[in-house]
C-alpha cells in the first residue's frame with residue numbers, strides 16, 4: 001500500500017484517473033511487491049517433505065514404486081536412509097558368492113537357502129557346519145552330484161564352492177558357517193569344493209573340525225579328466241600352450257610333467273594316502289564320474305546309502321537330454337522346468353592325438369591300479 005500512495009503522489013496526471021483505475025493499479029503493484037518478498041517455492045513444502053509428485057505410493061500390496069522418476073525425486077529419496085524401499089539391501093555372504101561368476105558356473109538355479117527374516121529361525125533351522133563334503137575331484141562330476149543329491153528333502157547345500165579349507169581358512173569358522181544354508185535338525189548340510197582333494201592341509205583341517213564328517217570323492221579317468229581340465233583353462237586363456245607342451249617334459253621319451261596341476265590331480269592314490277592319515281576309508285565314498293553319466297540314479301542310490309538317507313532320488317528324477325548329451329533333472333511335479341547343468345559342464349573336449357593319450361594311459365596305469373587296491377574297486381579306466 002505504501003508503494004501505491006507514493007505512486008499516486010508522484011503521478012501528476014493522477015487527477016485524471018478514475019478511482020477504479022487507481023485501485024486496479026494498486027492491486028497489481030501489491031502483487032509485484034509480494035512476489036519480490038516471497039520467491040516461488042518457499043511456502044510450498046515443509047522442510048524434509050518430498051514434493052507431492054515424488055511421494056511413494058503403495059503398489060501391488062507390498063512393493064512400492066516411485067510415482068514419477070524425475071532426477072530431483074531420485075536425489076531426494078537417496079538422502080532418506082530410512083526409506084527401505086529405495087535402499088539397496090546389503091548382500092549376504094552366500095548371495096555375494098552366488099552372484100559372482102565361479103569356475104563352476106552352472107545353469108541349475110542356486111537355491112536361495114536363506115529364509116526371509118519374517119520366517120524366523122525356529123521354523124527354518126540354523127546354519128550348521130557341513131556333515132558331508134564333496135572334496136573332489138576337479139572336473140570329476142562334482143557339480144552333478146551336488147545338484148542331484150540336493151533335491152533330496154533331507155539335504156541342503158551351499159550353492160557355491162566355499163574354498164574354506166584351502167584358500168579361506170584364515171577367515172574362521174563363523175565365516176564358513178555363514179555360507180551354509182539353514183537346516184532343520186533332521187537335514188544334512190553339504191558343500192563341494194573339488195580342490196580340497198589335492199590340498200595337503202585339507203584332511204587335517206577337516207578332521208580337526210569333526211572326525212565324523214563324511215567325505216565324497218567323484219573320480220574320473222585321469223586322462224579324460226586332464227583333457228577336461230585343459231579344455232576349461234583354454235576356454236578362459238586362448239593363448240595357452242598346447243596340451244602336449246604342458247603335459248610332457250619330453251614327449252619323445254614319454255616323460256610326463258607331474259608338476260602341471262592337470263596331471264598331478266589325477267594321481268589319486270597319492271592324494272588318497274594323505275586323506276587316509278586322518279580318516280578311515282569307510283568314511284570316504286567314491287563316485288564313478290563315468291557311471292554318474294550313464295546311470296545317475298544308481299550312483300545317487302549309493303550316495304544316499306552312504307549318507308544314511310532314505311533313497312528318495314531315483315530314476316524317476318532323471319532323463320537323458322539328447323541335445324546336451326547328459327542326464328538332466330526332470331521337471332519337478334510342483335512347478336519349474338527340466339534342469340540340465342550349464343554350458344561349462346559337458347564341453348566338447350580339445351582333440352588330443354592318440355599317441356599322447358596312450359603315453360598318458362601308460363603313465364597313470366600304476367597309480368590307477370594302486371588306487372583300485374586302496375579303495376577296493378576297479379574303475380576300469382582303460
Ligand SMILES: Nc1ncnc2c1ncn2[C@@H]1O[C@H](COP(=O)(O)OS(=O)(=O)O)[C@@H](OP(=O)(O)O)[C@H]1O
Nearest residue numbers: 104138139140141142143144228326327345346347
Ligand atoms: N549330468 C551331467 N551334466 C553335465 N555334466 C556332467 C553330468 N554328469 C557328469 N558331468 C561331468 O561333470 C564334469 C564337470 O565336473 P565338475 O562339476 O566336477 O567340474 S568342476 O571341477 O566343478 O569345474 C563335466 O566334464 P566335461 O564333460 O569335461 O565338461 C561332465 O562330464
